[in-house]
Amino acid sequence: MNPVQETVLLYYPKKPKYLPKIKSIFVQLGIQFRILDAASTAQKIGYLTGRTGFEKSTSDVPFSKIPQSVLVMDHFSGVRMDVLFSYLKKAGIPSIDLKAIVTDTNADWTFFALYQEIAKEHARMHARRAIVTRIEESDFGCEGRPDGVIAMDHVYLRYEQESEEFCLMAEDEQLYADHIDENSTVLVTADGKILPL
Template sequence: MKTMRETVLYYTPEVTERTARLKGIFVRLGIRIKNITPEQTEEKVGYLFGLPGFLPKAAGSEKLLKIEDEMLVMKGFTSRRIDELLLAVRKAGLSRIDLKAVVTDSNAGWTFYQLYEEIKEERRQILEKAEKSKDLEEEEKK
């Protein structure tokens, strides 16, 4: 049985020392990296991963949609390997990647930008819920 090669779609708004260190972790763990450029954010996630049935976006003159945050989309990972990757990032002393996802049958048909918007909104809701929970705990202590 052929195993799927672990691959990440990696986007960063600016290349920094952190970017190089993070890519070093990917390489050390044997993970294939596909750097996503602003021009590729309107492509389908499935196309960016090279999945069958996904074609490139038709050329157009749309303005680029700005992604302001670092983002990682993973394909071919087991949950154990995701844990290994996140642990390696932490051990390297790098801050975590807040916006991350695993490609699914559903989100493979979304553009990279649509997935970014979805993950960003989910993260906002999680942080909002955590803040409310924290406020309730403090209220109960009074």
């Protein structure tokens, strides 16, 4: 791959029926592209986009399946990004869940590490602020918590500017690590995760 040419990395958890149409758009716009499988997610972004100085990793790092569609762009101007998204929209291609731009910093990350970072940012962008009203820790009785069981707490919250309380479950250890306690202001993601502000 030519390291100065626009390059797209595209990942889908399941191969979509409109993939040939997407490939046709990339070819029409003169964009190099790679359709990634789950095994590719353990490779560095720099290697996958063809940047110089990056070699294929031969380590036996286990790869993780990604549950969302991801589009990563390298060497794109803002105008060319708009052109690409316009073509995809006109072709009726459903919106891709997560998008990212390659930088000199994240080129050294694995595709999976980049996915984790943009998924976290995406969740924060779509989260709502809430106040923790109380936390009820798990009660394992006099016998204590069995080995291997994760302590889950009932976390009661209310969204800012609202009075209705709701409850979510969260790992006790994670709440402690994130310094989340009663009266803390937190973010609640669309899938019910509690994140520190």
